[in-house]
Amino acid sequence: MDNHRGCKGCESSYHVTDQQINRMLQAPMFQSPEHCVTDEMYQLRLTACSGCDKLMNGTTCLICGCIVQITAKLKARSCAKPGDDRWEAAAAGIWAAEER
Numbered sequence: 001m002d003n004h005r006g007c008k009g010c011e012s013s014y015h016v017t018d019q020q021i022n023r024m025l026q027a028p029m030f031q032s033p034e035h036c037v038t039d040e041m042y043q044l045r046l047t048a049c050s051g052c053d054k055l056m057n058g059t060t061c062l063i064c065g066c067i068v069q070i071t072a073k074l075k076a077r078s079c080a081k082p083g084d085d086r087w088e089a090a091a092a093g094i095w096a097a098e099e100r
């Protein structure tokens with residue numbers, strides 16, 4: 001699959017930078033354990049995205065249009081892939097390891 005086609009909502013020349021993402025992640029809601037997953041879960045979600053054929057430019061989910069480094073922080077959000085929730089699969093790996 002061609003992961004370099006543009007997002008429907010953005011100009012093809014637009015790329016969000018690490019600096020912009022990090023600035024967004026400084027917002028108070030991203031510091032809240034009430035709203036955010038653990039650091040371990042966050043890394044697992046990002047790893048799941050990094051191996052996904054729907055990730056564009058390392059930042060953008062082609063299904064929902066989100067910046068995964070932002071969305072993956074939030075407990076209330078889930079992977080956008082229909083019928084193949086890669087974040088849930090990553091979490092299931094943690095839960096299975098904890099039950100052993």
Ligand code: SF4
Nearest residue numbers: 049052061079080081
């Ligand atoms: S949120 Fe899900 S569908 Fe989107 S890039 Fe990440 S793993 Fe892929």
